[in-house]
Amino acid sequence: MSARLVVLASTVALFVGFSVAPDAQEDRPARAQASCPQEPAKFHPCALEKAKTFTPPRTPDGKPDFQGFWRGQPAATENIEEHPKTDDDDGGRTLIVDPADGRIPYQPWALQQVRDNRAHYVEPNAACFPSGVPRSMYVPTQIEIRQNASAVMILFERAHTYRIIPTEGRAHADSRITLWQGDSRGRWEGNTLVVDVTNQNGRAWLDQAGHFYTEAAHMVERLTLVDPNTIHYQVTIDDPTAFTKPWTMAFPLRRNRQPGFALLEEACHEGERSTDRLLRLGFKIYPGVTKPANP
Amino acid sequence: MLKHVALAFGVLVVAGGTAATQQRVPSTPDLQGVWQAMNTAAWDIQDHTGQRFPGLPARFAMPGGAGVVEGNEIPYQQSAREKKAENFRNRLTADPEASCYLPGVPRITYMPFPFQIVQFSDRIVILYEYLHATREIYMDGSPHSELALDSWMGDSRGRWEGNTLVVDVTSFNDRTWFDRVGNFHSDQLHVVERYTRVGADQIMYEATIEDPNVFTRPWKMRMPLYRRTEPNAQILEFECYAYARDTGEAGSR
DSSP, X not given: OOHHHHHXXXXXXXXXXXXXXXXXHTTOHHHHHHSOOSSHHHHHHXXXXXXXXXXXXXXXXXXXXXXXXXXXXXXXXXXXXXXXXXXXXXXXXXXXXXXTTOOOOBOHHHHHHHHHHHHXXXXXXXXXXXXXXXXXXXXXXXXXXXXXXXEEEEEESGGGOEEEEEOSOOOOOOTTOOBSSOEEEEEEETTEEEEEEEOBOSOOBSSTTOOBOOTTOEEEEEEEEEETTEEEEEEEEEOTTTBSSOEEEEEEEEEOOOTTOOOOOOOOSTTOOHHHHHHHTTOEXXXXXXXXXXX | OHHHHHHHHHHHHHHHTTTXXXXXXXXXXXXXXXXXXXXXXXXXXXXXXXXXXXXXXXXXXXXXXXXXXXXXXXXXXXXXXXXXXXXXXXXXHHSGGGGTOOOOTTHHHHSSSOEEEEEBSSEEEEEESBTTOEEEEEXXXXXXXXXXXXXXXXXEEEEEETTEEEEEEEOBOSOOBSSTTOOBOOTTOEEEEEEEEEETTEEEEEEEEEOTTTBSSOEEEEEEEEEOOOTTOOOOOBOHHHHHHHHTOGGGO
């Protein structure tokens, strides 16, 4: 876990006592049989298979009911690609299920940009900026999903951010409006919530390792309940500016079943000091990038 | 013993599955939608004349406006009156808004940005454009949480009184103000909000302010909230501290 995450962890230490650690539960034999394995490469095909037969609970208006508290894949915020355990990192397997090598298919300039990001810029989450999509779904805090007939709301304990995903068919905001969290529009395909995300401002990263996308990025997320306590989360990212082809990550969201659980206020920016230290060390605020004219 | 714990856990899993699924109870008033205050309370909650705001360009001068405080009187204790005057003198930098901090309640309501109310049977959620602030108002009869001490946005517990949503808000810190001219409170602040739908596109909003460390008696603000009826109205982002970081100004601290 990096120093930045430690700073974050200190601000959320208050909550640790209340959160169910989904990873720890994986050791329970009963659970291991009931659900798909945690490792994305194994989880993904297993969950897709389970989705074919699982009948999810429904909301009063008949849509799959995702409501409750959930947790993503916390180690991924270090690096969504496979990375070893080090003094800085807890280590983890890649979230990327396509391409099969588990690596982001960067164009050459963008691969260099990842190195530049790490070398020169403050990791945007350290400054409490919104985590963006999809990173919001695996930052190491709790997620609450709420639904009504016209929208799905996702609330993140991380810096009290949220997403509003209209599901009643309205058009995307004008392309001149760009957003940290992007502009989300949802629709139902059978038991799956499909979310189209555009209008990126291109300033959020995918992880602490500097993995990124640009404001040209277009995400399509797919959320499907595969058992009562597991959502198969999948997102395909298409960004012709940065990548050679669209690629896909997948991982489980596990239900937090702690009775009486509630999100608390993580006032991240208020009292945040690590960014000032990083700026004094010469790191800069990441402004987003565009493809160089002559890469 | 372990088996008993495991059994209890299993029961709770079953119980937890359906708890959150209910949408707004149809018999309760519908407050849902995108709303915004339409006044100058963000500048000054009392009656005020238009004037330059020291340190800001002329085009960002403070507009004059009628106040939102009942009787236009804020019943400060004597020592608090002096503190307010000091806040006023230092308002350009001492206002927590200048640091892009969460503005607290009720100030978040009349910041010049829209917010969206979403209702569920056990919870009302308010999602604010300003600083992506959120509030979860518990409607399940539960008492205030002991975990929310010293928070910026408070701990909100709501109930229906006839057609009015009444929200009791406690557990504040002492670091937010009511406006840009230094009206303030202590961590003993207790706010009771009342949201009453008075038309298709209008909510009457009231906030009763109580703080035995700062005021001699409770006092009240009152203002209409208007629906954003534009067909393309939606909550966007106002990321104050990100804007401040981009230029390295004071709000980045």
